[in-house]
Amino acid sequence: MKLIFTKSNLLKGVGIVLKAVPTRTTMSILECILIDATANEIKFTANDMELGIETKIEGDIVEKGKIAIDAKIFSEIVRKLPDNDITIETDSNYNAIITCEKSMFNISGKAGDDFSYIPMIEKSKCITIPQFYLKEVINQTIFSIAANDNNKMMTGELFEVRDNELKVVALDGHRIAIRTIKLDGKADDIKVVVPGKTLNEISKILSNDVDAIVNIYFTNNHILFEFDNTIVVSRLIEGEYFKINQMLSSDYETKIFVNKKEFLNCIDRATLLIKENDKKPIIINVTDGSLELKVNSAIGSLNENIDISKEGKDIMIGFNPKFLIDALRVIEDEEISIYLVNSKAPCFIKDKEEKYIYLILPVNFNA
Amino acid sequence: MKLIFTKSNLLKGVGIVLKAVPTRTTMSILECILIDATANEIKFTANDMELGIETKIEGDIVEKGKIAIDAKIFSEIVRKLPDNDITIETDSNYNAIITCEKSMFNISGKAGDDFSYIPMIEKSKCITIPQFYLKEVINQTIFSIAANDNNKMMTGELFEVRDNELKVVALDGHRIAIRTIKLDGKADDIKVVVPGKTLNEISKILSNDVDAIVNIYFTNNHILFEFDNTIVVSRLIEGEYFKINQMLSSDYETKIFVNKKEFLNCIDRATLLIKENDKKPIIINVTDGSLELKVNSAIGSLNENIDISKEGKDIMIGFNPKFLIDALRVIEDEEISIYLVNSKAPCFIKDKEEKYIYLILPVNFNA
Structure with a gap:
């Protein structure tokens, strides 16, 4: 085999497939990239058996x-290597000789x-969305999946297509993140759970361009993302996802309108006083026109006060500040609405159209 | 006590004295900044007993x-805190109340x-140089001090003033870095060893402005740096520094002129093949017009070739690539001269005026 690439093409292709190379494995073949130029095109592939990525690269x-x-x-x-043409040549002993300028x-x-x-993968059920939207929707929910493997289902995200909408859901037992995207054209109903790792990796190689699209194909066991010169195939997590509809409710006793940035900065300051692994909550005291945040x-x-508008009852409620910060950081709205019932019931941060819903469970506190 | 600062003044002052706060200590008072506004000025001080920093801050x-x-x-x-006025007030129980806008x-x-x-510190022996030069001279030598405490003297740098020149020397047993700066005006002869930690910290707070100067005062046990509104005082390392003159020599058998960036990039590539803690050397083979670098x-x-000019004998010699990289990174010259004797003798990288001298010991290799 002998191939010649520009450095930039080679770098881009390797960068893409590298996302499917496991950092630790006992099978050394999984740590490899396959360079396949047996036909009239050059394909790079990496595959950790859960997640596989294949991309076509320009080259001679x-x-x-x-x-x-x-x-x-x-x-x-x-x-x-220097920024110049790079040649890859192999000998009969599977040695790869990589040359560029005077370097070998x-x-x-x-x-x-x-x-x-x-x-x-059989390409039957499919939706098409801009790459940028998929990237966004992953970043706006992925922090809510569970970090550990105790409950496999919580390490993935629900991708549900219904009524020409894609709904993406992540939850970890303390909070739920939901984002909905309108789809163009008619789509079949779909309900699958995609591993969080797959979504994390794919979000890194998707383009920020709203005009670049990604086709997503679904089968019973796999999901396939097709975009640019790349395909990403991942196993799905098997089983029934949590019934989230029964966790959501539109009843509330208190509704707050607050400036997102002000609220976020205030909670961020409060975290200075809370060491890691310390379960100290922040306490939020809502009265007419004012939200008081306290941590001790x-x-x-x-102690800090923020001006707000309020409808309904006064309330005092405690939260893990990290959960509020995670949600507030990915909301684009300048002013947000928070819906509360009582100090034991979850709070909801959501917009009117429910394009986003963030549910966060409160924690106990000593007033 | 009640003081009012702008956020930017406060941030700058705290950032400066923070450099003298130890990361780990059993004495909790050393983890503190002293805010002293007993007279008509505000001074912040931090002191880890080796290194002390005091800076004056503007405020009401x-x-x-x-x-x-x-x-x-x-x-x-x-x-x-928000970018606004910050008030610090104390009560009789030594509580500090820090307020800014609605945050307390x-x-x-x-x-x-x-x-x-x-x-x-008695201010008798003194030299004056631009802050930027001091910062540079530290960054251009500090990597050559010893990382561990086995030989205390190697953890510091020699500051020697003679014939109106400041010479700064760092060595770790495998290499020596020497930089010389011409001084304006007449200066007393001085020879002290300054702890590497002091120099590392001070280089972070010195300005990049060549017009801003620093006064350096010397006593038998201390060095004092005075610049802007700040003074930095450090203990010296006691004892006699190594006799470096007998390690330097101007004899050579081979002299090479090489493009610094090309040589540096080539060595940098070679390090890809050498895992950490692997003592593998790079092998350099110098012949007429060509330097061949090999690592296996x-x-x-x-294998890589670089075009060079050469005077004298051909030579093959092995090096720890890190030592070459460290020196090459801080040399500003585009073309550099390397002086070699044989494969067992140190190599010298230096300019004609010897403003810089980098001595590096070679390592054994199997040809």
Whole structure:
């Protein structure tokens, strides 16, 4: 095999497939990128058996062939080579000779036949959205998935298509994040749970361009994202997702309108007094026209007032500040509405059209 | 005590003295900043008993007094407060109440009397240089001090004044870095060893402005840096520094002229193949007009040629690539001269006027 690339094309392609290379594995073939130029195009593939990425790269095929080479060292070499044409050549012992200007690296590779290709996916059920929207909707919900594996279902996100809307849901037992996107055209009903890791990785390679689109295909066991010259295939999490509708409610006793930035900065300051692993809540006291935020810890105390508008009853309620900060950071609205029932019931931050809903459970506090 | 500051003045002052606050200590008073407004000016002081920093801050003194408060939490609070006037008030129990707009922090402090002021230094022997030069000369040598405490003298830098020149020397047993600055006016002869930690911290608060100057005062046990509204006092390392003159030599068998950036990038690529703690050297083979760099490790091999000019014998020599990279990164010259004797003798990278000299010991290799 002998291929010639520009550095920028090579760098971009390696960067994309690298997202599917596991950081720790006992199977050294999984740490490899497959370079496949057996046909008239050059494809790079990485596959950790859960998540697979394949991307086509522009380059000259001087001699056809394929090889699997260590992804990490290959990507580091490409990054540090001069900005010029890079040639990759293999010999019969699966050594890869990478040359650029007067620099020549020699790295041992593996036979391409040992590599697991990503599975073929039937392209029947499909939705199409701008890449930027998918990226956004992931970033606006992913922090609400569970960090540990105790409940597998909580490590994924629900992707539900109904009535030409895509609803994305993440929850970890303390909070729920929901985002809804209107779809163009008619789509089949779909309900799958996508691993959080897949979504994290794909959000890093999606474009910020609203005109670039991504096709998403669904089967019973897999989801496939197709965009630019790249396809990403991931297994789904099997089983029934949580019934979230029964956790949502539109009843409330208190409704607050508050400036998002002011509220966020105030909570952010409060966290200074709360050490990690310290379960200290912040206490929010809502009266007519005013929200008072209080925290009292071994380090010191903070009292701060924010001007608000209020409908309904006065209320005092405690929260884990991190959960409020996570939600407020990804809301674009300058003014937000918060709906409260009592100090034991979840609070809702949502807009009128319910394009976003953030549910956060309160915590106990000593008044 | 009651003081009013602008946020930016307060932030700047705290940032400066914070450099003398130890990260780990058993004496909680050392973790504090002393705010002293007993006279008609406001001074902030931090002192870890080796290194002390005092800076004057602009602000309104509504009521005189002093207090010591935890440096880390105080700096974090100031940083997160709104960009407006910040008031610091103390009560009789040494609580500090920090208010800004509608935000009010309450932090417990300590009596200022428990705090150790920085020592008074006799201002007799003095040199004056631009702050930027001092900052540069530190950054261009500090990487050559020893990382561990096995030999205390190697953890500091020699500051030697003679013939109206300041010479700064750092060495760790494998390499030496020397920088020389011409001084304006006449200066006394001086020879002291300054702790590396002091130099690291002071380089962070010195200005990049060549018009801003720093006065450096020397006594037998201390060094004092005076600049802007700040003084930095540090203990010296006691004892006789290494006799470096007998390690330097101007004899050579081979002299190379090479483009610094090309050489640096080439060595940088070679490090990809050398894992940390792996003592693999890079091998440099110098012949007429060409420098060949080779490395051969478990990961793979690299061969690269660089065009050079050469005087004298051919030579093959091995180096720890990190030592070459450290020196090359801080040399401003585009073309550099390297002087070699044989594969066992140190190499010298230096300019004609010897404003800089970098000595690096070679390592053994299997050809």
